[in-house]
Amino acid sequence: MREHDTHVTRAWVLHPDILSDRQRREPGPALQEGVALAAALPDLEVVGADVIRLPKPQPAGLFGTGKIEELRRVFEEAEVELVLVDGPLSPVQQRNLEKAWDVKILDRTGLILEIFSDRAATREGVLQVEMAALSYQRTRLVRAWTHLERQRGGLGFVGGPGETQIEADRRAIDDQLVRLRRQLEKVVRTRALHRAARAKVPYPIVALVGYTNAGKSTLFNRLTGAEVMAKDMLFATLDPTMRAVRLENGLDVILSDTVGFISDLPTELVAAFRATLEEVLAADLICHVRDISHDGSEEQAADVREILEGLGITDATPMLEVWNKLDLVADEDAEALRARAERDENVLTVSAITGEGMDALLEAMRAALDAQKQTEDLVLGFDAGKQRAWLHERGVVTQELQTEDGFEITVNWSAKQAGEYRQL
Known part of the structure; x- marks a missing residue:
């Protein structure tokens, strides 16, 4: 908690497990991730978390009326002030649930935006977050209707009360988006110049990529001695950090630590953080860091590969798979993982915390770069x-x-x- 803040917001996380959704995630790990997302926000205490099974979403309030009432009593008793719904909510669903429960509600997109705005450090990161937040806000302007009717009394214009105000708000947001886009283009051009300057350096670029919270920043620190923010929370790194370093085996490389990937990343954010991941496109070698202790490690790895393909990364760029957090795996399971990794020269087992496997990783980096x-x-x-x-x-x-x-x-x-x- 921040020293000057006294209020801690009591939050509850809900993961809607929608049975009609063909792409639904495993509910247990999905709820864990929702709670971890919430923990990434400062001054927030998660006092409860539930998976809510639904045959299909209800247009008015996502859940059925009986479930809404049951949850209202739970939230009232637990003195909950904020409910985080780990999934998409339409503006109407969000408004109706806020009314029914008398709490503030954030859906998955809103929550990730909050985290991003809290973490973004560089000028580009800040601009990207602002643009993503405005795009999201633009779709939520329908929420203004109820209070506009009350405030303005409705002027009888065609289209209903408050319509003109909503249009004005949308126009103001669109103007702001155009302004931000121009600023971002300038920043991206500056970065392109930096990249061109780096291209003159005879060092290969090694990019660390992976699902959020896989331990990339801890590994980066272990390899470079750099002090990058490495906390056990989702999205700890939102801006690529680059260091020209001489690795312990004498190899000179530029090491790049990138923002963590996440499943169901809201579309506004995929576009906004494209430029942050441009560094990966320039890489000579990609190290895909996995939290091998996580129950959903395979699903997370599939999400990362999908995003890399979407960015246009091809098989032409060599890739090492780094199975991290071996220190959190039970001894016999760790032995089995080591044995599996030994059969594939592109897979390495490491612990960024204890330092296990670092020499082998450095050697594999050198071999992969030399092979090219x-x-x-x-x-x-x-x-x-x-x-x-x-x-x-x-x-x-x-x-x-x-x-x-x-x-x-x-x-x-x-x-x-x-x-x-x-x-x-």
Whole structure:
């Protein structure tokens, strides 16, 4: 809790398990994740959590009237002030439930937005969150109708009371979105320049990706000695953190820690955080960090792969799967995991907390990056000073011989460097 805040909000988490939803998640782990999401907000105490099974959602209030009344009594007794519904709510459902229960309600999108706005640190992160929040708010303006009728008394315009005010609010939001989009384009351009500057550095980029709370930031800290916020909470990192580092085995790389992925990420946020994940597209090697102690580890891994495919990551970028949090797994299960990983050179078992498996991970990184390199012979004339300087700057030259006509140069480089060179 923050020192200057005295009030802690009492919250209850509900996970609607909708039987008619073909893509429904396993209710137990889904509820756990909902509670972990809530715990990521400051000054919030989760006093209860339930899975509510539903044959299908009710348009007016999501749940049936009997269940709404039963929950009202539970919330009243527990003095609940905020209910977090781990799923989507329409504006009408949200308004009706707030009225019935006399509490503030956040659906999954609203909750994730709250966390994002609390965590975003860079200018780009802040702008992206603002845009996502406005897009979400725009769809909720229907909630203003009841109080507008009361305040304005309805002027009898066609379309019903309060309509003109809602239109004005929507226009104001649209204007703000245009302004933010312009600012964001500027920031993204600046980042593109930073990326171009980094491309001149002869270091390969290694991106850590994974489901939120998989331990990426802890692993990043272990590998780099950097002090990145690494707390056991969802979405602890919302902005990619990059460090040029010499790993313990002498390998120089740029290591990038990215925002955690999550299933059913609201569409507003997928778009908003696309640029945050652009760093992954530039990576020479991706390390997919998994919390192997989590019951839903397989489902989480499938979600991450789906998002990477959506970003346009292909098999051309090598990927290591890093099974983290081995220290939280029972001894015999840990042994079985180690044995499974040994059969696949692209899978490693580690504990970012105890340091187990770090040497093997570093060696696998080096091997994966070296495997991409190829040796090539180039012939440059004396007039190709720019190209020759470029090759030496990147440290790819293994042999150079001066001839009467220029230089015969042998290089050892990655396909990415070869492509960059050919664009000169």
